[in-house]
Amino acid sequence: MASVKVNRSLCSICGKVPSLSFCVGCERVFCTDHVEQHRLDLSSLLDRIVLEHDQCKQKIIQYTEESKSHPLMKQIDEWEKQSIEKIQQVAVDARKQVLRTFGLFASDAITTMKNLTEELTRAQNNDNFFEKDLRQWMDTLTKVKKELDKPPTISIRKGGSDVPFISKIIINVSDIFDKSAGRISIKDEGKLIVNIGSNGYGTVRSKGEYSTGKHRFRFKIEHTSTHKWNLIGIVSKTTPLQATAYNTLTSFGWIANNFVCLNGKLFANHNGYKSDVDKNDIIELLIDCNQQTIRLTNERTHNTHELTVDIALCPFPWQIQLSLYYSKDRIRLLWR
Structure with missing residues (x-):
């Protein structure tokens, strides 16, 4: 009677003794x-x-x-x-x-x-x-x-x-952008926003949220089209994010062509606002939750504009909201 030869794999560790067990995790055999x-x-x-x-x-x-x-x-x-x-x-x-x-x-x-x-x-x-x-x-x-x-x-x-020997203190926090909608991309660990693809609306919001105190933020306009369309402002965290920030309820801020956004509606030349944002400008946004105001300052032209925010229309907490339209436009969030 002819003998039957059985092929068996050798142990993965010693390589000598025929294996008896198979590990489904590493797919090796062991004696x-x-x-x-x-x-x-x-x-x-x-x-x-x-x-x-x-x-x-x-x-x-x-x-x-x-x-x-x-x-x-x-x-x-x-x-x-x-x-x-x-x-x-x-x-x-x-x-x-x-x-x-x-x-x-x-x-x-x-x-x-x-x-x-x-x-x-x-x-x-x-x-x-x-x-x-x-x-x-x-x-x-x-x-x-x-x-x-x-x-x-x-x-x-x-x-x-108001009193010379008393100085207000303001907490400066390094925020980032972490939410977006539309034709916009968040880069450089949340510090840079870029319009991507062809022209089209895109909006980002900050990770931070603000209900008390004063908070200052600075932005650099790294690139802007000849139309210089962008929006800088705030929005209530409770409002769903969408690509078109200028008509989003609870949105307050400033846009190009001398328009101001108040609760998702546009008003031209509101309180004498004239947009003067250009490439490489540094823009400061001050959020004053205690006074329920926001203020925009162009450090190049020293022009300052302030909006009163109705918290019945834009309830706390607030978040920073930026929006771009034209291809390749870029805004960077600066620290200090």
């Missing part, structure tokens, strides 16, 4: 002696990821605690002592702005880590995970750590006041 070693290797890698995960959680906790004793808080305290009776509420609002900024910065990381904690706990309890899961978890931790290494830039500046 009896090494299948358990392979599983121990995977468990060891999971332990490393759990350690990295715990370190990230600790960094978030430390970051949150340190934000409460940030040097900016000491500056606010010193300013408050100099004029406590007149500006105590302003100091409280300023603290809220600083803490809110740090809180918004860490919110995405906190949510991501909460979800990752649940996944890792299930993996440890059920011993149900493979190489693909481990790579995904490690990639998530790497992304979170990179985000935590780039905290928001915040500073304090002093403005004028």
